[in-house]
Amino acid sequence: MDFTERMANNSNEQLIKIVTELRNDYQPNAVLAAEEELKKRSLTSEQLEKIQNSISEEKLKAKIVSDEPLSLLEILFILASFGIFTFLIYLRLKSEDKTVKAQQIKKIIKYILIFYALIITIAIISK
DSSP states (O other), rough: OOOOHHHTSOOHHHHHHHHHTTTTGSOOHHHHHHHHHHHHHOOOOHHHHHHHHHHHHHHHHHHHHTTTTOHHHHHHEEEEEHHHHHHHHHHHHTTTOHHHHHHHHHHHHHHHHHHHHHHHHHHHHOO
């Protein structure tokens, strides 16, 4: 497959990414075509530095976004999912007349609800 035309349509920034950080994601011939296209464009050192800075800023922004803590909504969803799952177990045990186990699950659910209330309170106060 000829990648020359495809690489000619890419931006300078994308070509630099292809020959550096994304190199392993592309076929060797595609990387060679990207390298050749960059040579044809004869970028100055200032242009290369500007592009590298842009790429570094993108990486930093992506890292900051990926390192964000869970939002209150995400925490509530996780807690609700766990609570719903536990409640379904309780209902199944109750329907199977396994009352001792069902009562134990019911106690656990009460403790979970108290725990949820504490977590939500802490999350709200810490904001």
